[in-house]
Amino acid sequence: MDDGTRWIELDGAVNARDLGGLPTTDGRTTRRGRVLRSDNLQDLTVADVRLLLDDYGLKNVIDLRSDAEVRLEGPGPLARVPSVTVHQLSLFPEGGRHTDVAADTADTVDADRALPWQERSSDGPEQDRSLGLYLGYLTDRGDSIIAALRVMTRTDGSSLVHCAAGKDRTGVVCALALDVAGVTREAIVGDYAQSGERLEAVLRRLRASDTYAADLDSRPAGSHRPNAALMEKVLARVDEEFGGTIGWLSDHGWTPDDTEALRSRLLT
Known part of the structure; x- marks a missing residue:
């Protein structure tokens, strides 16, 4: 990782970074090398895997993709590393025989859910469709979000x-984890928006995949850019409806011990 940034330079992924180095409201910072975030991992090279294992002590992968995405794209080379545990925790509602997404089949993925487009209108009350999809992760798969955050508390790497x-899915889960840790809202939203710096590279990777290419090619690239205001709206809605992230998590089985474990793990 470049000491001047949180980016992790990999050959087989382009949106990888460390959640360390972010400021908290009480003057602390998040630890480096505890929680990482990335785009799809199936193209990681041997050198990438070695870097993640040796430099970051990687032990757990939290895969938020649906069953159909994993089946069509592959689990990636980290699934073949004995010392790494892959936790598949889809954020889509269960439905159907083959996949976590009711609209998916054995041969297709609902890319409109997997890659939300932020400038599209909605028939619902949400100001934009992506806000509804982001909040849908919380409504539909609180179990997966709780499990993902609990994996982050593990001390084995x-x-x-x-x-x-x-x-999108990674952005929401990371935002909730950082909010529990007490990271400032400005830094949480900034981390979410930082994916925009690698947007063109992300889109090139996804266009090379039959799973996502058709949907990507049908829409302008600019409409896929992460908008800081969207994450602000998500967090504001959680504040308004649940009294904050910990309030929402508590409604889904999260405990004060979980909060303490996550903060101890993530903070200096």
């Missing part, structure tokens, strides 16, 4: 959370 682009 670092954890890496990812989805397809490393922006």
